[in-house]
Amino acid sequence: MAIVLGPNRYGKAETRVVRVTRDGGTHSITDLNVSVALSGDLADTHLTGDNANVLPTDTQKNTVYAFAKQHGIASPEAFALLLARHFTSSQETITGARVEIEEYPWNRLGPHSFSRDGSAVRTAEVVVAEPGTEVFGGLTGLTLLNSTDSEFSGFIRDPYTTLAETSDRILATAVDARWRFITPEADFDAVFGRARAAMIEAFTGTYSYSLQQTLFAMGKAVLEACPDLAEIRLRLPNKHHFVVDCTPYGLDAAPEVFHADDRPYGLIEGSVVRDDVS
Incomplete structure (x- = not known):
């Protein structure tokens, strides 16, 4: 050998x-x-x-x-x-x-x-x-948070599932995005500005039933705003925020105080592509 x-x-x-x-x-x-x-x-x-x-x-x-x-x-x-x-x-x-x-x-x-x-x-x-030249742009560490308009329910339950369904939760992430240009010549600064704005607008404007759904909405918004791009790949860690139970202190149970947990965390990854561009 x-x-x-x-x-x-x-x-x-x-x-x-x-x-x-x-x-x-x-x-x-x-x-x-x-x-x-x-x-x-x-x-x-x-x-x-x-x-x-x-x-x-x-x-x-x-x-x-x-x-x-x-x-x-x-x-x-x-x-x-x-x-x-x-x-x-x-x-x-x-x-x-x-x-x-x-x-x-x-x-x-x-x-x-x-x-x-x-x-x-x-x-x-x-x-x-x-066989040629490829150009990618992107960003890393764009931290976003919605304090409501997010829920998570209807998922698989097996003997090891303890997660409770929720109809109102904090949704937070730190976006890593990487997009591919169709050609190596473009107004790179303009595309960056439009892509960043489109991601933020889609995140804030989407009622989220899952972070996966939000990922697709963000990617779709970027491609709609940026015709110079062939695809975008997104990596979204789910920055979990858990309600702190303050009832033992004689306080009410309204979900107003949260513990921001840094690990472990859910990690959602995906790409959104134009089907008419290779």
């Missing part, structure tokens, strides 16, 4: 780059975490230690900094495309590139002052390889 080298890649992970753009006395800031992974004709470095085909990971890091300086950062997706296309076009031995980016948001306090925004982190991923 032969033992052979399987698929492999290498790169520089989590290069932090902060780009300050100065427009007179008014500045803007872009804060990224960039990870690069390259693949191609790299068997020799694994099998014999010959590094002739290897672009050093330190060079990849330096390229991130240089491109941020030379080209600016129009959007995470555009910057990832720029880097991925550079690595695959400038090196004969590199035929595939994956660039993943997280963007950390900041709130403006003044012309050149900012505070870190604790809301969702924007994400982007670009894959350049045969």
Whole structure:
């Protein structure tokens, strides 16, 4: 039985780059975490230690900094495309590139002052390889909560089921979303804004009989609002809130105080796709 080298890649992970753009006395800031992974004709470095085909990971890091300086950062997706296309076009031995980016948001306090925004982190991923280029956008950690208009009942009951049915509960989640663009060219910032707004509107406007139902409503709303997208994948942890029984303290039983439980938690995952786009 032969033992052979399987698929492999290498790169520089989590290069932090902060780009300050100065427009007179008014500045803007872009804060990224960039990870690069390259693949191609790299068997020799694994099998014999010959590094002739290897672009050093330190060079990849330096390229991130240089491109941020030379080209600016129009959007995470555009910057990832720029880097991925550079690595695959400038090196004969590199035929595939994956660039993943997280963007950390900041709130403006003044012309050149900012505070870190604790809301969702924007994400982007670009894959350049045969047979083509794929661009993904998304976000992670968008925390949402409805204090009512959610219930859960009619589920399977077996000998181990103790969960009580409820007609009124808190529904909370921290959304991880990843969407795929139909083509590698789009107004990435506009799509991000529309997608985020559509998810929030669908979450707040849907009377939920299950988090699964809410997931589909959110994904459907994003695709309806963003014709540039082929699909969206959603990962929704169910952030459970349990009513605290205050009757032992001589208080009424109205459900007003809750215990926010962090684990274990239900995890709902799914994709919503256009059936006319591959």
